[in-house]
Amino acid sequence: MANNVCLDRACGKHSQFWTLLALGGLVMLGTLSAFFYLEHHGHIETGMNNQIVWGLPHVFAVFLIVAASGVLNVASIGSVFGKKMYKARAPLSGMLALAMLAGGLAVLVLDLGRPDRLIVAMTYYNFKSIFAWNMIFYNGFFAIVGLYLITLMDHKLKPWSKPVGLLAFLWRLALTTATGSIFGFLVARAGYNSALYAPMFIIYSFAYGLAAFLVVQSVMYKWNNIAVDERILARMKNLLAVFVAAGLYFTAVLHLTNLYFAKQWEFERFLLAGDNVYTTLFWLGQVVVGGIVPLLMLFNSNASKNPAIVFLAALLVLVGGHAQMYVTIVGGQAFPLDLFPGYAETSSFFDGVMHSYTPSIWEMMLGLGGIATAFLITTVAVRVLKFLPQDDFKEIELEAKEG
Amino acid sequence: MARLSSWLRLAALIGAAAVLAAPSFEAAAGADKPTLTRGKGDKCVEDTEFMRRNHMDLLKHQRDETMHKGIRTTKHSLKQCVECHAGEKSGSVAASKEDFCMACHSYAGVKLDCWDCHATKPMAKKPGQAEAKAESKASPLMPNSRNGGAKP
Amino acid sequence: MSEPNRPESNPENGGRRTFMVAGAAVAGSAIAPGVMLYGIAQAKPADEAVTDKTRWGMLVDTTKCNSGCTDCVTACNTENALSGKTGPQDSQWIRKVEIKNLQTGAQNSLPMMCQHCENPPCVDVCPTGASMKRADGIVLVDRHICIGCRYCMMACPYKARSFVHEPLTEQNPEVPRGKGCVESCTFCVQRVDRDEKPACVEACDKAGHKALVFGDLNNPESDVAKAVKAHASTEVRGDLRLNTGVRYQGI
Numbered sequence: 167m168a169n170n171v172c173l174d175r176a177c178g179k180h181s182q183f184w185t186l187l188a189l190g191g192l193v194m195l196g197t198l199s200a201f202f203y204l205e206h207h208g209h210i211e212t213g214m215n216n217q218i219v220w221g222l223p224h225v226f227a228v229f230l231i232v233a234a235s236g237v238l239n240v241a242s243i244g245s246v247f248g249k250k251m252y253k254a255r256a257p258l259s260g261m262l263a264l265a266m267l268a269g270g271l272a273v274l275v276l277d278l279g280r281p282d283r284l285i286v287a288m289t290y291y292n293f294k295s296i297f298a299w300n301m302i303f304y305n306g307f308f309a310i311v312g313l314y315l316i317t318l319m320d321h322k323l324k325p326w327s328k329p330v331g332l333l334a335f336l337w338r339l340a341l342t343t344a345t346g347s348i349f350g351f352l353v354a355r356a357g358y359n360s361a362l363y364a365p366m367f368i369i370y371s372f373a374y375g376l377a378a379f380l381v382v383q384s385v386m387y388k389w390n391n392i393a394v395d396e397r398i399l400a401r402m403k404n405l406l407a408v409f410v411a412a413g414l415y416f417t418a419v420l421h422l423t424n425l426y427f428a429k430q431w432e433f434e435r436f437l438l439a440g441d442n443v444y445t446t447l448f449w450l451g452q453v454v455v456g457g458i459v460p461l462l463m464l465f466n467s468n469a470s471k472n473p474a475i476v477f478l479a480a481l482l483v484l485v486g487g488h489a490q491m492y493v494t495i496v497g498g499q500a501f502p503l504d505l506f507p508g509y510a511e512t513s514s515f516f517d518g519v520m521h522s523y524t525p526s527i528w529e530m531m532l533g534l535g536g537i538a539t540a541f542l543i544t545t546v547a548v549r550v551l552k553f554l555p556q557d558d559f560k561e562i563e564l565e566a567k568e569g
Numbered sequence: 570m571a572r573l574s575s576w577l578r579l580a581a582l583i584g585a586a587a588v589l590a591a592p593s594f595e596a597a598a599g600a601d602k603p604t605l606t607r608g609k610g611d612k613c614v615e616d617t618e619f620m621r622r623n624h625m626d627l628l629k630h631q632r633d634e635t636m637h638k639g640i641r642t643t644k645h646s647l648k649q650c651v652e653c654h655a656g657e658k659s660g661s662v663a664a665s666k667e668d669f670c671m672a673c674h675s676y677a678g679v680k681l682d683c684w685d686c687h688a689t690k691p692m693a694k695k696p697g698q699a700e701a702k703a704e705s706k707a708s709p710l711m712p713n714s715r716n717g718g719a720k721p
Numbered sequence: 722m723s724e725p726n727r728p729e730s731n732p733e734n735g736g737r738r739t740f741m742v743a744g745a746a747v748a749g750s751a752i753a754p755g756v757m758l759y760g761i762a763q764a765k766p767a768d769e770a771v772t773d774k775t776r777w778g779m780l781v782d783t784t785k786c787n788s789g790c791t792d793c794v795t796a797c798n799t800e801n802a803l804s805g806k807t808g809p810q811d812s813q814w815i816r817k818v819e820i821k822n823l824q825t826g827a828q829n830s831l832p833m834m835c836q837h838c839e840n841p842p843c844v845d846v847c848p849t850g851a852s853m854k855r856a857d858g859i860v861l862v863d864r865h866i867c868i869g870c871r872y873c874m875m876a877c878p879y880k881a882r883s884f885v886h887e888p889l890t891e892q893n894p895e896v897p898r899g900k901g902c903v904e905s906c907t908f909c910v911q912r913v914d915r916d917e918k919p920a921c922v923e924a925c926d927k928a929g930h931k932a933l934v935f936g937d938l939n940n941p942e943s944d945v946a947k948a949v950k951a952h953a954s955t956e957v958r959g960d961l962r963l964n965t966g967v968r969y970q971g972i
């Protein structure tokens with residue numbers, strides 16, 4: 167009962183495809199002009215400054231990178247843990263992982279002070295730097311997931327998909343750990359110095375990745391006028407709910423340990439009960455929009471019958487994810503470093519005051535370029551290769567009975 | 570990214586070699602051939618021919634020596650290049666297309682990013698600097714220097 | 722290729738060298754003749770690499786530092802050709818920080834700059850190795866390989882670093898700096914290498930405060946080594962165990 171899906175150029179939806187490409191291309195055009203503008207004038211045209219050194223571009227970039235490693239989970243569950251239903255989704259999941267990682271890295275590179283020295287970043291490595299390790303992990307991720315995709319799509323290589331899939335799975339765990347550690351290693355900063363950052367980023371990546379996958383899958387089904395099978399939807403939405411709940415739980419643990427063990431009251435008060443945009447984003451964005459509301463939607467008894475609900479819930483998780491990144495990245499920097507504990511500090515360099523950050527349109531355009539990159543790669547890939555999940559329902563039913 | 574685009578450099582070399590090797594060609598191309606202003610003194614620290622091909626390597630080597638080891642010999646330092654080669658009109662090596670660095674680099678189309686950070690003009694001589702030095706105690710920093718005295 | 726610069730090959734430099742030897746002899750002769758050879762005070766020859774025999778450091782006596790005085794900041798700006806502007810995107814290599822004890826109300830004023838950590842977090846995190854520590858303890862950014870990722874700024878506990886947000890011109894030939902790279906206090910490495918004190922220290926002395934003592938912490942005879950031995954001093958954020966080259970007295 168496999169879906170015979172027409173994805174060829176022959177079967178219409180021509181104009182829509184080109185519309186999508188044009189849309190993505192337009193955003194990309196904006197991104198590139200922002201890049202050249204900033205390359206010429208310098209970061210003076212952004213809202214970033216010597217206090218908030220990482221801003222909106224990094225919010226988008228880190229989100230995409232974290233979600234990229236998470237989206238690969240779908241494939242891992244299929245290949246590594248042998249679930250048929252997920253296996254049918256492995257190629258799409260692998261391709262999305264590559265597309266999103268490419269998008270995230272593109273933003274990081276475009277935001278460098280000296281993007282022209284990209285080759286330096288590739289040739290000079292400081293192996294003590296977790297940042298350098300990240301670059302190695304990213305490059306490896308491209309190679310391994312690329313290989314994995316080949317084993318999935320080539321019939322002769324199919325037997326290899328399991329070991330390569332396992333490697334990809336382990337690699338992505340390492341990658342997210344390394345990404346989380348970028349923040350966890352910043353010992354001097356009240357907001358970041360926690361060993362919980364790495365595991366927390368892994369949990370977040372599960373949720374963001376699966377949400378991104380569900381959004382793309384919904385759109386693809388809709389595009390091809392296919393109804394998602396209820397059982398599949400039910401399982402995937404339950405998994406998303408588990409990840410979102412786990413993310414909320416980890417967030418709670420992080421802040422509780424900060425309060426009770428690390429005694430970072432000042433920072434926690436600033437974040438959780440402050441009079442600033444980060445408090446709002448945390449509660450409203452990360453917790454309510456990105457956590458509680460999607461959970462309520464997913465546990466709604468109609469959810470598995472109505473793909474729209476799942477689609478919306480997944481979209482909200484993505485929105486909440488961006489809020490979380492903003493709180494983590496910008497909020498963590500906005501809280502002033504305490505050079506002299508027990509003293510009040512003032513200076514010409516904004517010591518002792520909350521740092522302000524007003525993003526400019528340029529960095530917004532840079533950031534959106536990451537999403538546009540991922541979007542364009544996905545659109546083209548889906549058009550030229552077969553990425554639409556091909557479910558074999560007999561096997562799934564069998565699995566359901568066993569499990 | 571001048572030092573990275575070696576193919577550009579190669580192109581420049583081929584261009585320069587062609588100009589040197591073929592006088593007839595040179596005459597033809599003479600109109601826009603770069604004219605370099607002479608530096609101070611009679612000659613450069615190395616052969617002109619050698620410099621034409623290797624100045625970038627000398628500079629890169631010197632840059633690492635100075636940055637990382639604090640070696641501040643002047644022979645191959647960019648600062649010293651600027652001292653001698655700054656143009657008479659502009660007082661700079663890179664302010665206009667006639668200036669020393671730009672004359673060749675714009676001719677060969679090799680972009681260079683030295684001047685994003687480095688001054689293109691020589692040190693302004695502070696009046697009375699030499700005298701001030703004469704008076705200053707030889708070392709305010711190393712009263713009991715362990716490496717001092719060994720060399721001279 | 723690292724052929725040292727011989728006086729013959731460069732009369733200008735040769736002149737300076739002879740000159741410094743003469744100066745050294747003058748200083749040397751003031752001491753007993755026997756001590757002279759050992760005691761000849763002289764900058765490291767230009768062709769010699771810095772070594773870890775020296776560790777440059779500074780002691781800030783906050784009791785001598787005046788709350789209204791910014792002479793060190795001005796001197797730094799002049800020496801390193803910084804604009805002196807203090808907007809959120811402008812570079813500040815050294816800044817005056819006013820602190821007030823929340824319990825006792827005691828107030829201090831002190832300069833804050835790169836602390837030239839022995840275990841510098843900025844160097845640890847830099848992906849390319851552009852952030853680096855010289856053998857003599859001076860922490861620098863090699864702008865040739867800095868990609869402007871600003872991770873070092875995130876890592877520095879003292880907010881000692883600035884990012885150059887716009888194109889620059891009119892740099893000091895001895896202090897290259899430009900758009901897109903990160904920078905911080907260099908202890909005026911160009912001056913230290915020719916045996917002069919950092920500009921801030923000189924300015925503080927000139928103003929008569931003498932709150933900054935600079936020198937070789939490894940040399941027991943140096944002013945700074947004697948001073949840190951004689952007075953209780955602290956590292957800022959000593960809990961991080963970075964073993965900073967800059968220490969503070971009176972807080």
Ligand code: SF4
Pocket residue numbers: 834835836837838841842843844860876877878879880881882905
């Ligand atoms: S004070 Fe900051 S910039 Fe200076 S060495 Fe320490 S970490 Fe690096």
Ligand code: SF4
Pocket residue numbers: 846847848849850851852862866867868869870871872873874902903
């Ligand atoms: S901004 Fe430059 S010096 Fe700082 S971490 Fe990045 S590459 Fe290293």
